[in-house]
Amino acid sequence: MKGKHIVLFLTVVGLSMLFFGASINAEECADEGVIEMKNTEAFDQHKMGIVMFNHKKHYGAEPDGYAITCGECHHDDSGQPLELKEGDSVQGCLECHSEPGNARKPAEMSREEWDVAKLDYYKEALHANCIDCHKEAGAGPVKCMECHPKPEK
Ligand code: HEC
Numbered sequence: 001m002k003g004k005h006i007v008l009f010l011t012v013v014g015l016s017m018l019f020f021g022a023s024i025n026a027e028e029c030a031d032e033g034v035i036e037m038k039n040t041e042a043f044d045q046h047k048m049g050i051v052m053f054n055h056k057k058h059y060g061a062e063p064d065g066y067a068i069t070c071g072e073c074h075h076d077d078s079g080q081p082l083e084l085k086e087g088d089s090v091q092g093c094l095e096c097h098s099e100p101g102n103a104r105k106p107a108e109m110s111r112e113e114w115d116v117a118k119l120d121y122y123k124e125a126l127h128a129n130c131i132d133c134h135k136e137a138g139a140g141p142v143k144c145m146e147c148h149p150k151p152e153k
């Protein structure tokens with residue numbers, strides 16, 4: 001039941017974004033500050049298990065949280081960090097990293113060019129944000145199954 005509500009909710013949010021370019025805000029956030037990362041606009045179908053992203057824990061104060069500033073993840077239309085406080089609204093990542101689905105490097109493109117170009121894809125922007133920080137911090141999951149649990153059967 002709950003899953004269905006969230007899907008419905010995401011659809012409604014998705015549609016309102018299409019029509020109004022609306023931002024998303026804290027009231028729309030899931031319980032306990034955990035975001036179910038299931039973007040149905042970017043992916044017709046999720047092949048991997050759904051990532052449960054503990055948003056609040058990432059920005060929350062130490063020792064319970066990781067004390068990461070909002071601007072590490074939320075930036076403006078030139079990629080500059082935004083200065084935000086809890087309760088402020090933000091744009092969804094897909095509004096700018098707007099290519100859906102899985103990226104594939106065009107044969108003629110160099111590795112370096114591709115590393116930049118692939119950020120147009122929602123999936124690549126998310127992976128870069130999450131995984132690069134975990135790698136650099138030497139903390140947090142970097143393996144597929146640590147973020148994507150086994151899909152429900
Ligand atoms: C570690 C990365 C990260 C940090 C730090 C972070 N966010 Fe987010 N936030 C995200 C991601 C990813 C989403 C999901 C965006 C999407 O679905 O397009 C999100 C969603 C949101 C949303 C909409 C959903 C919800 O939870 O209500 C708001 C509002 C938001 N963030 C505000 C903030 C503010 C304010 C801060 C700082 C106090 C912050 N975020 C810190 C990554 C982060």
Ligand code: HEC
Pocket residue numbers: 073074075076077078079091092093094095096097116119120125126128129
């Ligand atoms: C208002 C438009 C906009 C939104 C919304 C947005 N981005 Fe970006 N992002 C950009 C731009 C512009 C750049 C820098 C240019 C580029 O695409 O290479 C960038 C760069 C990035 C980069 C590479 C640079 C870096 O900081 O390491 C990552 C990763 C990234 N964004 C992830 C995200 C995530 C995750 C979200 C949602 C929480 C998000 N972006 C929301 C516009 C946006």
Ligand code: HEC
Pocket residue numbers: 051052053054057058066068072073126129130131133134137139140141146147
């Ligand atoms: C700027 C750095 C940074 C970014 C960006 C970031 N994380 Fe993390 N993440 C951390 C740190 C630090 C930890 C704590 C690891 C520890 O203490 O064991 C962590 C832990 C986690 C954990 C395990 C513990 C928990 O809180 O559930 C998960 C899962 C996780 N991150 C998912 C994500 C996802 C998904 C994203 C992208 C939407 C993301 N992270 C973005 C720094 C980051």
Ligand code: HEC
Pocket residue numbers: 037038039040042043045046047048049051102123126127130131134141142143144145146147148
């Ligand atoms: C740090 C957490 C993290 C790790 C590690 C990670 N992913 Fe993801 N992945 C995400 C997030 C967040 C999304 C965006 C899902 C959404 O918003 O719908 C995503 C999306 C995807 C998608 C598109 C949606 C789907 O289910 O089809 C695929 C495919 C994917 N990841 C594969 C992988 C593979 C393969 C690995 C290991 C090489 C991996 N991921 C490692 C966080 C992670």
